[in-house]
Amino acid sequence: MRDPQDLSPQYLEDLATGYWQSEVLFTAVEKGVFSLLEPDGKVVVELAAELGYQPAAFKRFVHALSAIGLVYEADGFCGNTKLARKYLVRGAPEYQGDSILWRKYLTENWKTLDRCLEQGTRVLFQPADEPEAATKERFRKYCLAMDSVAKTKIEEILPIFAGLNLEGEILDVGSGPGAFSAGFLKTFPDTRATLLDMPQVLESAAGCHAGTNLEGRIEYRPANVLDPWNLPHKYNLIILSNILHAFAEVEAGHVLSQAAAHLADDGLILIHDFFLEHSPEKGALSDLNMLVNTYNGKVYPAAWARQQLQQAGLALTELIPLESDTAVLAAARKPENLGKLQIGRISQLAARIRSFGFEEVKEITPDLISVPEWVGLKCEFGCESFGEAHCPPNCIKPEKTRLMLKNFSKCLLLQGVPPTRQFQARVLKAEHSAFKAGFHKAFSLWAGPCSICADCPGTEACTNRENARPSMEASGIDVFTTVRNAGLAVKTLPEADDYVKYFAVLLLE
Ligand SMILES: C[S@@+](CC[C@H](N)C(=O)[O-])C[C@H]1O[C@@H](n2cnc3c(N)ncnc32)[C@H](O)[C@@H]1O
Structure with missing residues (x-):
């Protein structure tokens, strides 16, 4: 993600040339380069001949593939890297080529972005007279693409459900080929799944499961999910994976209320789904992907989906971020059923705190917090707040900070922006939220001289100890080193009006 402190034009150049990498990847996948390199790699010019490419040009192509980490090359020979072998060789269980080629197929629609913005909607549609065989082939490719992504996502998601004793009926809404259902069916043997999707998609889905030992446990139910759902059961698990973003609010709201009614x-x-709060850059770009490729789809804030289901009387988890670019929400009629999900307490807390308006909330261990001897010098010499309430010398000494940090095993590093009072109020809210969530030792150290009161008496005794907190730097913490230890970026600023980042730590046990 872009660092707003980075003012170099290199970032813009990299944005402008992003398609170079896409085109290299598309061409290599389309031509099956990675599959041809199995099992032992090949001499580059021999592979060029096999593909009908000019040897000199192909060497340059291989060099570019090597530079972006997809092949290695040595002495006129090349082979797949681990990444390419795992995901780009046809027939590999986690092959991603179908999804990559679907991305290529969608580039035509992306080229109409300007016109979509003018008209406020998608402008390229399938021709009404598309031959039946072409439509069928398009759906087949779409299904393969969905399936390859969903197969990796379900592996990320299943551990959240590992503590459940799930039995009974699963409903997979807008199922695609049903990789999510398949994951649950394999994990929970006493379940059956109903896949709800368009007839053409379910035809492909049935092909995927034919002959497998799941075949008898899956029912295919062609339906338009925007109609009232005419279903024979209440369901023990209802899956809505990557379906909300296909629709505008009214339709997505209908899907959520039907799901609540059938639970x-x-x-x-x-x-x-993609959510605007998780992986914000990808979320925003996925939203445009919906603009250029769907009738009225969009990417939602998780807060919107939560609100819809709360209005339907359901309890919800916070947004559960996946390691990858999407995230999960779970809802139940009985709040205690959510308690059975394997969701880290800290990641739940971090998600809630992120929604207070922080730019970043990162879980770290307190041993990454650096407390050297020199930090106090910057307060004593060079800061006009020296001597104010909660600034040195009226605050925690570095020795105490070091000892105090040993009493905590967890920590959230919070990144925000000025103004100071607003940032500090958010930090306080985060600390209160942690306390209410059961973290009884929750304690925060924020950025800057304490500014929580508009009418601070300055060097006089503090009259609001309830809400005052020490700053990291006043307590001897080297904020720059701590932030970098946490893997985030921070720079000294050449100009006073440059983009400022504020940091705080919320200590937890
Ligand atoms: C992005 S795919 C997601 C598929 C699958 N759930 C997954 O996570 O991979 C959206 C699915 O919704 C289906 N869909 C879209 N609009 C629909 C509608 N009105 N009725 C039924 N299915 C629909 C599409 O056919 C497609 O399979």
């Missing part, structure tokens, strides 16, 4: 008393709803 069994003990059941759970699983929503998996």
Whole structure:
């Protein structure tokens, strides 16, 4: 993600040339370069001949593939890197080529972005007279693409459900080929799944499961999910994976309310999607992807989806971020059923705190917090707040900070922006939220001289100890080193009006 402190034009150049990398990847996948390199790699000019490419040009192409980490080359020979072998060789269980080529197919629609913005909607549609065989082939490719992504996502998601004793009926809404259902069916043997999708998609889905030992446990139910759902059961698990973003609010709201209405008393709803709060850059770009490729789809804030289901009387988890670019929400009629999900308490807390308006909330261990001897010098010499309430010498000494940090095993590093009072108020809210969530030792150290009161008496005794907190730097913490230890970026600023980042730590046990 872009660092707003980085003012170099290199970032813009990299944005402008992003398509170079896409084109290299598309061409290599389309031509099956990685599959041809198995099992032992090849002499580059021999591979060029096999592909009908000019040897000199192909050497340059291989060099570029090597530079972006997809092949290695040595002495006129090349082979797949681990990444390419795992995901780019046809027939590999986690092959991503179908999804990559679907991305290539969508580039035509992206080229109409300007016109989409003018008209406020998608402008390229399939021709009405598209031959039946072409439509079928398009759906086949779409299904393969969805399947390859969903197969990796479900592996990330299943551990959240590992503590459940799930039985009964699963409903997979806008199922695609049903990789999510397949993951749950394999994990929970006493379940059956109903896939709800368009007829053409379900035809492909049935092909995927034919002959497998899941075949008898899956029912295919062609339906338009925007109609009232005419279903025979209440469901123990309702899956809404990558379906909300296909629709505008009214339709997505209908899908959520139908899901709530069809949920069994003990059941759970699983929503998996892009959300604007998680991976914000990818979320925003996915939103444009919906603009250029769908009738009225969009990417939602998780807060919107949560609100819809709360209005339907359901309890919800916070947004559960995946390691990858999407996230999960779970909903239930009985809040205690959410307690059975394997969601880290800290990651739940971090998600809630992020929604207070921080730029970044990162879980770190307190041993990354650096407390050297020199920091106090910057307060004593060079800071006009020296001597004010909660600034040195009226604050925690570095020795105490070092000892105090040993009493905590967890920590959230919070990144925000000025103004100071607003940032500090958010930090306080985060600390209160942690306390209410059961972290009884929650304690925060924020950025800057304490500014929580508009009418601070300055060097006089503090009259608001309840809300005053020490700053990191006043307590001897080297904020720059700590932030870098945490893997975040921070720079000294050449100009006073440059983009400023504020940091705080919230200590937890
Ligand atoms: C992005 S895919 C997600 C597929 C799958 N759930 C996954 O996570 O991979 C969206 C799915 O919703 C289906 N879909 C879209 N609009 C629909 C509608 N009105 N009725 C039924 N299915 C629909 C599409 O056919 C597609 O399979």
